[in-house]
Amino acid sequence: MVKRVWSTDLGRLQGETARVCGWLHRKRELKNLVFLTLRDARGLAQAVIEDQALMEFAKKLRTESVVAVEGRVFGSAEAAGGVEFRDPSIEVIAEAESPAPLDISKKEIGAHQSTILDHAALALRHPAERAKFGLSAITMASFRRFLAGEGFTEIQTPKIVGSATESGATVFKLDYFGRPAYLAQSPQLYKQTMVGVFERVFEVGPVFRAEPHATVRHLNEYVSMDAEMGFIGDHRDIMALLSELVRTMLRDLASEGRNELALLGARLPEAPEVFPIVRFKDAQEMIYRATGEDCRGENDLAPGHEKWLGEWAAKEYLSDFLFVEGYPMSKRPFYTQPCPDDPEYSNSFDLLFRGLELVTGGQRLHRYADYLAAMSKKGIDPAIFGGYLEAFRYGMPPHGGFAIGLERWLARLLELENVRETTLFPRDIHRLSP
Amino acid sequence: MVKRVWSTDLGRLQGETARVCGWLHRKRELKNLVFLTLRDARGLAQAVIEDQALMEFAKKLRTESVVAVEGRVFGSAEAAGGVEFRDPSIEVIAEAESPAPLDISKKEIGAHQSTILDHAALALRHPAERAKFGLSAITMASFRRFLAGEGFTEIQTPKIVGSATESGATVFKLDYFGRPAYLAQSPQLYKQTMVGVFERVFEVGPVFRAEPHATVRHLNEYVSMDAEMGFIGDHRDIMALLSELVRTMLRDLASEGRNELALLGARLPEAPEVFPIVRFKDAQEMIYRATGEDCRGENDLAPGHEKWLGEWAAKEYLSDFLFVEGYPMSKRPFYTQPCPDDPEYSNSFDLLFRGLELVTGGQRLHRYADYLAAMSKKGIDPAIFGGYLEAFRYGMPPHGGFAIGLERWLARLLELENVRETTLFPRDIHRLSP
Numbered sequence: 001m002v003k004r005v006w007s008t009d010l011g012r013l014q015g016e017t018a019r020v021c022g023w024l025h026r027k028r029e030l031k032n033l034v035f036l037t038l039r040d041a042r043g044l045a046q047a048v049i050e051d052q053a054l055m056e057f058a059k060k061l062r063t064e065s066v067v068a069v070e071g072r073v074f075g076s077a078e079a080a081g082g083v084e085f086r087d088p089s090i091e092v093i094a095e096a097e098s099p100a101p102l103d104i105s106k107k108e109i110g111a112h113q114s115t116i117l118d119h120a121a122l123a124l125r126h127p128a129e130r131a132k133f134g135l136s137a138i139t140m141a142s143f144r145r146f147l148a149g150e151g152f153t154e155i156q157t158p159k160i161v162g163s164a165t166e167s168g169a170t171v172f173k174l175d176y177f178g179r180p181a182y183l184a185q186s187p188q189l190y191k192q193t194m195v196g197v198f199e200r201v202f203e204v205g206p207v208f209r210a211e212p213h214a215t216v217r218h219l220n221e222y223v224s225m226d227a228e229m230g231f232i233g234d235h236r237d238i239m240a241l242l243s244e245l246v247r248t249m250l251r252d253l254a255s256e257g258r259n260e261l262a263l264l265g266a267r268l269p270e271a272p273e274v275f276p277i278v279r280f281k282d283a284q285e286m287i288y289r290a291t292g293e294d295c296r297g298e299n300d301l302a303p304g305h306e307k308w309l310g311e312w313a314a315k316e317y318l319s320d321f322l323f324v325e326g327y328p329m330s331k332r333p334f335y336t337q338p339c340p341d342d343p344e345y346s347n348s349f350d351l352l353f354r355g356l357e358l359v360t361g362g363q364r365l366h367r368y369a370d371y372l373a374a375m376s377k378k379g380i381d382p383a384i385f386g387g388y389l390e391a392f393r394y395g396m397p398p399h400g401g402f403a404i405g406l407e408r409w410l411a412r413l414l415e416l417e418n419v420r421e422t423t424l425f426p427r428d429i430h431r432l433s434p
Numbered sequence: 435m436v437k438r439v440w441s442t443d444l445g446r447l448q449g450e451t452a453r454v455c456g457w458l459h460r461k462r463e464l465k466n467l468v469f470l471t472l473r474d475a476r477g478l479a480q481a482v483i484e485d486q487a488l489m490e491f492a493k494k495l496r497t498e499s500v501v502a503v504e505g506r507v508f509g510s511a512e513a514a515g516g517v518e519f520r521d522p523s524i525e526v527i528a529e530a531e532s533p534a535p536l537d538i539s540k541k542e543i544g545a546h547q548s549t550i551l552d553h554a555a556l557a558l559r560h561p562a563e564r565a566k567f568g569l570s571a572i573t574m575a576s577f578r579r580f581l582a583g584e585g586f587t588e589i590q591t592p593k594i595v596g597s598a599t600e601s602g603a604t605v606f607k608l609d610y611f612g613r614p615a616y617l618a619q620s621p622q623l624y625k626q627t628m629v630g631v632f633e634r635v636f637e638v639g640p641v642f643r644a645e646p647h648a649t650v651r652h653l654n655e656y657v658s659m660d661a662e663m664g665f666i667g668d669h670r671d672i673m674a675l676l677s678e679l680v681r682t683m684l685r686d687l688a689s690e691g692r693n694e695l696a697l698l699g700a701r702l703p704e705a706p707e708v709f710p711i712v713r714f715k716d717a718q719e720m721i722y723r724a725t726g727e728d729c730r731g732e733n734d735l736a737p738g739h740e741k742w743l744g745e746w747a748a749k750e751y752l753s754d755f756l757f758v759e760g761y762p763m764s765k766r767p768f769y770t771q772p773c774p775d776d777p778e779y780s781n782s783f784d785l786l787f788r789g790l791e792l793v794t795g796g797q798r799l800h801r802y803a804d805y806l807a808a809m810s811k812k813g814i815d816p817a818i819f820g821g822y823l824e825a826f827r828y829g830m831p832p833h834g835g836f837a838i839g840l841e842r843w844l845a846r847l848l849e850l851e852n853v854r855e856t857t858l859f860p861r862d863i864h865r866l867s868p
Contacts (some may be wrong), residue, residue, distance in 0.1 A: 004665065006684075019795070019821065020723075020733075020832065021665050023630075023829055024829075038765065040633065041585070041632055041633035041634065041664075064828040064829040065829045066830065066831045070538070071529055093699050093831055093832070094800055094801055094826075094829050094830055094831060094832075095829070096828045096829035097802065097827045097828065100828055104467060110831055118821075120627070120821065121627045121630060121821060121822070121824040121825040121828070122825075122828050124628070124630075124631045125630055126633050130452070130631050130632065131630070133587070133589070133632075134587060134632075136590075137587045137588040137589070140588055140590075141578070141582065141588065144575070144578075148575065151475070153567070153568060153571045153573070153856060154571040154574055154575065156574075156640070156657045156840070156858065157566070157858060157859060158640075158655055158858075158859045158860075158861055159640045159642075159655060160606070160617075160642065160654070160655050160861055160866070161866070161867070162866035162867035163867065172594070172608055173608065173609060174606050174607065174608035174609075174617070175606070175607060175608075176606070176866055177644070177646060177863050179866060181866055183594075184607070186838060190858070190859065193554070193555045193558075193868070194558070194858070196555060196556075196558075197558045197563075197567070198475055198561055198567075198568075199474065199475035200475065205638070205639060205640065206590070206592075206593045206639065208593075208594065210611075213515065220594070221592055221593060221594050225588045229436065229839075230475075231455050233642060254757070327460045343761075351535060353630075354592075366528055368531065386867075386868070387552075387554065387555060387867050387868020388868060390553060390555040390868070391555040391556075392528075392553070393530065393531045394498040394530045394531060394534055394556050395457055395458075395498040395499045395500045395528050395529070395530035396500065396528055397455065397500045397527055397528060398527070406590070424589060424590065424591060424592075424624070424628070425591060425592045425624065426592075427594055429591055429611050432594070432595070432596035432610055432613060432615055433596035433597065433820075433821050434627075434820070434821020434822060434824070
């Protein structure tokens with residue numbers, strides 16, 4: 001038996017005998033001809049069937065059946081890769097049922113999103129879907145590689161936790177051998193604790209939010225790419241690290257994800273060497289002057305105002321990224337470091353990507369007494385967070401960090417409206433399977 | 435201000451002025467001298483205090499306080515790194531409380547394990563603890579790098595699932611907006627589904643088992659390093675891949691984790707180019723002949739028998755790794771491929787590492803009809819796994835894979851009895867915090 005090659009290798013095997021394995025992606029029956037397209041993990045390959053008996057056999061083949069195709073590779077001006085098989089031998093490895101609930105052989109699946117999500121096992125095989133999650137894999141690898149190069153150590157922290165919430169997000173509750181427990185809404189407390197051990201840490205893992213909203217921006221489980229770093233001056237050190245990380249991820253996507261980006265027709269964002277920064281208060285002032293909408297005094301930015309800021313940064317700085325820094329303390333979680341000159345505001349930031357929040361980060365408190373005061377102010381019982389607070393009782397440096405939602409990153413990169421499209425098997429208020 | 439350097443850089447800065455930042459690891463007060471040891475993310479640095487006023491100040495410093503030490507670097511025959519500071523300026527960045535619940539300045543923490551786990555934020559700062567989790571990070575990076583090099587794509591699959599259990603393990607239940615949901619006991623069904631998309635996939639992520647056992651081998655949440663691969667001949671292809679992966683991880687640990695392994699006094703295992711393989715039935719026969727204990731006919735190996743096999747492989751093959759293949763079908767989950775020649779047994783395997791199960795893997799069923807038959811035999815309602823079964827309805831190649839428990843790997847590597855010692859913040863039947 002000839003050794004299997006990838007569909008993408010066929011171009012340089014013209015005149016030789018080759019074997020490709022994969023799924024029957026598409027079948028086109030003409031009067032005296034059947035065209036078969038095979039799909040493997042790398043790409044597509046074409047076979048032309050002219051032999052009468054083989055045509056009868058090919059006509060009965062169902063798309064998505066797993067097949068091996070073996071034969072001589074011919075040059076072909078019409079075939080996508082410039083080569084094709086002609087009347088090859090075809091072995092059926094596993095037959096697919098028919099009809100399929102979705103047609104994944106066309107450029108677009110052309111079905112309702114709920115149908116696509118219901119049939120994820122099939123829909124994800126579509127080349128465009130596959131390309132999307134290929135980019136997701138490149139993103140994670142790039143995130144880790146960059147941070148490892150900067151001296152960050154990877155950690156894995158528990159997802160079942162004993163304390164309910166650190167930031168006001170709604171949490172999922174579970175029964176832990178008769179005791180109440182919760183699903184971690186973020187690795188925040190653990191990654192801070194680990195700054196006391198490794199100084200610089202990162203984690204890529206699932207986080208859980210029981211928010212009962214069914215919007216295009218909400219997922220109840222998503223992948224958070226977290227980093228935390230000790231011995232900083234202030235949040236600006238974190239912002240500098242993050243800018244460099246984002247630029248690195250974009251560079252890696254442009255090279256390693258070239259084919260995927262082309263297939264998806266993606267437009268890579270403008271990411272200048274220095275991302276523009278605007279202070280939260282100044283942003284509100286600007287929005288007021290430009291739009292007449294008075295959001296001054298509010299403690300967060302409305303989506304429409306984030307959008308306005310994104311457009312402003314694109315126009316003024318040719319940047320699809322914009323830092324907004326100095327959010328009001330009232331809107332930020334208890335561990336947030338206030339701005340030394342203006343303690344109603346914080347040393348925290350959001351990074352907007354094409355006018356939507358992509359990253360939240362900032363400097364954290366690092367002194368035990370500050371934690372006790374901050375928790376008391378927010379009405380949080382310090383006893384609940386005893387194990388975490390111990391890190392601060394026994395010496396912690398100034399530190400900060402950020403979290404990037406992998407799905408949001410992908411959605412902004414590919415300019416997708418609905419974040420569900422960026423998750424293999426999304427979890428939302430209505431969806432728990434597949 | 436002088437720029438901060440790592441403690442490990444001081445050796446080549448003799449005669450120059452340097453600044454190190456970190457934690458006051460140890461303090462030794464003599465009559466006319468105080469020795470201070472500072473710990474940063476890379477190592478330790480020593481300062482000698484002889485100045486009377488500075489000595490008074492140093493004596494009041496509490497260990498684990500975060501400090502910056504700045505001054506001239508002197509050569510010193512006695513200091514660990516060959517250099518020391520003498521009467522440097524010392525700046526306190528964050529003061530620690532006193533007394534601490536643990537002394538992490540000694541070679542061993544010397545406290546009960548429960549005390550150590552209760553005070554993880556402090557205990558993990560001990561250089562030996564830190565070294566352990568440094569090795570854990572190297573392992574994950576090596577796992578991913580090797581598989582990416584072999585054409586595997588990283589995936590992230592949901593941890594909240596709608597179907598209870600695929601392998602009989604006990605699962606955690608949670609309330610999902612009024613509906614019952616469960617925590618994923620493994621990414622098994624999703625990684626198989628994704629073979630239909632990428633052919634080769636891997637995932638490193640948390641898995642959850644609600645097993646109510648309090649043993650040294652049980653964790654209720656752990657990190658599973660999973661891989662799954664399509665278009666295999668049979669399980670032997672998976673075993674070959676796994677052997678090469680294990681040898682690569684060991685090589686990476688030996689080079690990148692050199693310092694950590696030395697600090698922990700670890701003995702790297704013998705991993706020959708080809709790991710020995712024994713069939714399950716033959717293993718039982720051997721054990722019976724050698725020990726007189728008749729386990730023939732039982733459907734699994736007892737821990738004592740795994741231990742015996744591990745010793746046998748070490749003696750006969752100079753290998754700390756041993757594959758046992760062909761476990762009885764009755765003991766394996768429904769998706770297991772039976773052995774074609776002997777269908778009571780399976781195309782599955784365990785990899786023993788120093789006489790303990792480290793990895794479980796094997797070939798899976800790939801035909802839809804086989805799934806329906808297997809589920810019917812085990813009394814499983816196929817409707818529960820509809821989204822998963824769709825992958826097989828629409829064509830799946832022969833495939834297989836494996837899962838390595840990160841914590842077990844580390845425990846076997848470092849020859850630790852208790853798997854809790856290999857988790858930053860373990861979850862067991864009694865422990866839910868920190």
